[in-house]
Amino acid sequence: MKLQAIKQTIQINATAEKVWQILWDKDLYKKWAAAFMPGSHYKGDLKQDGKIQFLDPENNGMESTVESLTKNREITFHHLHELEAGKEGRKLGNMRETYRLDEQDGVTTLYLSSEMPEEYFNEMDTASKKALQIIKELAEE
Template sequence: MNTLKFQTQINAPKDRVWNALWDPANYREWTRAFSDSSHFDGELKQCKEIDFLDGDNNGMYARVETFKPNEQMAFRHVGEIRAGQRQDPSTEWGNNLESYSLSEVNGRTTLDVSVDAPDEYAAQMNDIFPKAFANLKALAEKH
């Protein structure tokens, strides 16, 4: 298991970055780097469960561990979803943490992301996250 760390600077206040991250339509845009049809289903609130899906309804389900609007969001992954059906808790992805933290100085936001990923997915995540960040920056920085 690897804990991967990513950081980007965005020329926008953190409330705009938060909206770019978690508004459902915006989420679909910035996560295209992972899958052209990435989306989530569920409620982004503390202790709620959420499904992260592609167009074929495959993906992961998670529990919202931390929900502090405009500051921090963290998910504890539970298991996989295949064809819209939740699978038993995963030994590969289960209990992995994915967290997003925002800090702002003079209208510029630093986004720090930490992702626990199985060894065989580390290279893929290291390749995709910078592309996703480019999409996110474009969304958050437009006026």
């Protein structure tokens, strides 16, 4: 499986703490993750080595581990395998997704890096841009 990486950044007029809350509060996550698929949500523990399931309304998605986490600064997920109706599907190898926040004078730069199979790249690249814009709008409200 050939992987391609999305790399995007956005400047947000809010503290890193506020941006982090929008990223990972379960209700707020649903608002921006809808850019990928309406009804997207996650289950699990956002803690070092925690298991997370990123899911759509039909329980399709992927299961991941939290590879590294520094609250309000950075989180990296190692995507393990796809989920199909909640059951383990195709293995995802070394796919990783990282969110990094860098705050300077009350302005936070959010960096997103996400590896994925080549066939999903264009669709996910567009959805990621939309998601980052929603995160920005929620944080700046």
